[in-house]
Amino acid sequence: MNYSFLAFCALFCSLVSASSALADPRSDAMAVLAKLRQEGIANRLPDEMRSLDAALATAEMYYQLNDQKNAERYYQLAIQKGAVIQQRLLATTSAPETVDIPQDGPANSVPPAKAQTSPPLPTQTIQKPVSSAAIPVTPAQQQTSVQPEAEEPPPFSSTRLVGTAGIYTVAKGDTLRLVAAKLGVSRTQLAAMNGLSHKDALKAGQLLRYNNQRIIPPHRTRDGIVINIPDRMLYLFQQGSMAFSTAVALGTPTKTDQFVWETPVGKFKIVNKAKDPTWTVPPSIQEEMRLEGKEVITSIPPGKDNPLGKYAMKTSLPGILIHSTTKPWSIYTYASHGCIRVYPERMEELFKLVKPNTAGEIIYKPVKLAVTEDGRVLLEAHVDIYKKTKGLAAEAQALIRAQKLDSRVDWEKVKRVISRKAGVAEEITRNVPETQQTVDASRSQSPS
Incomplete structure (x- = not known):
């Protein structure tokens, strides 16, 4: 040492x-x-x-x-x-960690649910598995063969997931905060993954490793929008398959005596769509302006000063819009007055895909679980930002037991995922000892 x-x-x-x-x-x-x-x-x-x-x-x-x-x-x-x-x-040596297995014993495992036949997430052409040597990028970004200092593990392969572990090529004008917003990742984690400080300036052509691979949240929507608040993600399903997904910004958890700006959960419909919308300022935000001593504005016409950007979709939830933004760096944060902000280019794509009367639902799932087609058990944990659960550990345990996966997971890995709250899919499958593998193999070859 x-x-x-x-x-x-x-x-x-x-x-x-x-x-x-x-x-x-x-x-x-x-x-x-x-x-x-x-x-x-x-x-x-x-x-x-x-x-x-x-x-x-x-x-x-x-x-x-x-x-x-x-x-x-x-x-x-x-x-x-x-x-x-x-x-x-x-320490030159360390004792092995103790695995915390629930006391009421393992349950029988069950085969994974039927795979969802959704297409891969349509995202920027910047995404490519980390193991690739040549990285295709957009025309504005020249291809380069320079590789990061260390390789990340390859992404999981499953129709139950969206996103990837990949490499982003920095474009002119990019900042760490803006890249994090584009990719839907934490700025701090993006910096840490690439050995950067949050103050470091980026250079065009620079390569940044990232991981934004997530579990598609449980849903009953065949055609419509699903927004998971802790996930800070919007998913669009068409004919039972996922057609689109993107990171979003949601309502701030900060509360005052007068206002609560959390994004509400619940079902909704798209009431109407507007290109170059006029923003009619809600009475609650007008009151906030008044209390803060600011000029009270009742509406803002289309243009660069309109916080809705170029595209907006009104939902049936009071005061809640899905819209573009003039603050693209705010995406993947909790910064709005309850509305759902979408990165401008992604909002333009979404606007074309969504029709009036499209159904939707805003859900709150800080912990997600999935079993891949090859039997790997994955867990994903986010901060319980609005403090709506009884604890992430309890949420994870309930999900695992509901699918009868007790005997297939490593509970120490579960603890680590819950502790990190990294917001990406992580494997929690229990490693079978080699001696047990040998026994199982011999049993499978023995005559019945």
Whole structure:
């Protein structure tokens, strides 16, 4: 081991001291992450580093929402996780982790449900599996053979998933925040995956690794829109198959005595569609303007100052629109007054696909489970942003037991997925010991 105890103490004493002296734990947390990345620790302790990334992603989310209390809490948590990672590196050996199996025993496994025959997610031509050597990009982006420093695992293959693990080629004018919005990923996780600081400028032609592979949420919609709030994703189904999906921005969880801006759950229909819409400011937002001492605006005509952008679709839910935005960097955050914001180019595509009277539903599923066609069990966890559940662990356990997958999952992996809340599909299949595989194989070859 190249790390001495004295070096460890010196590093983290300086970090803790800086954290105490400075009023910005955000910078301290980023410094911890940068230091660990420079040491190459991501390759040695990938699970722990993903946990650190998840804590930073949550902190960044609260930071963007101006929730200083929760942001500082998670930045401090990230600093503590960094210290734990360094401590683990000091140990020359480590005891195996104990798997927490539920006490009421495993249930019989069942075959996965019938595969959904949905086409792949139609996304930007920037998406390509990480293992590819040549990466096709849009005409504005020249092809390059430069590869990232390290390879990511190949994406899972299943019709129950959308998105991929791939590489994005930076275009002129891109920022880290804008790229994250385009891809529907956390800016902090995108930076961490590529060894960047949130302050780093991007260069045209630069390659960024990303992972936005998700589980399609459970639904009964054959033709219509499904929006999952914790997922920050909109899915469009046509004739039983998924025809389109995109990241969205949703209502802020920040509440006041007068206002709640959370996006509501419930069924709806598309009442009408408008190109170059006029925004009629809802009375609640007018009241917010008045209380904040701003000029009260009742409507905004089409144009660059209209927050609805070029396209809007009115839903039957009071005050809720699905619309483009003049703030594309806000996509994949909780930043609206309840409306569903869509990245401008993606909204133009969606506008063409959706007809008036199209049905829709807004759901709240922070934990999703899927079994792939080859029998792999996948779990995905998001922050319970509106705090509507009794806990992500309970949600995960209920899903696993409902499908009778108790005996097929590694409960320690389940814990890690829930802890990270990375928002991407992760495998939780239990690894069968080689001795058990041999027994099973011999049984299958024995005469009945």
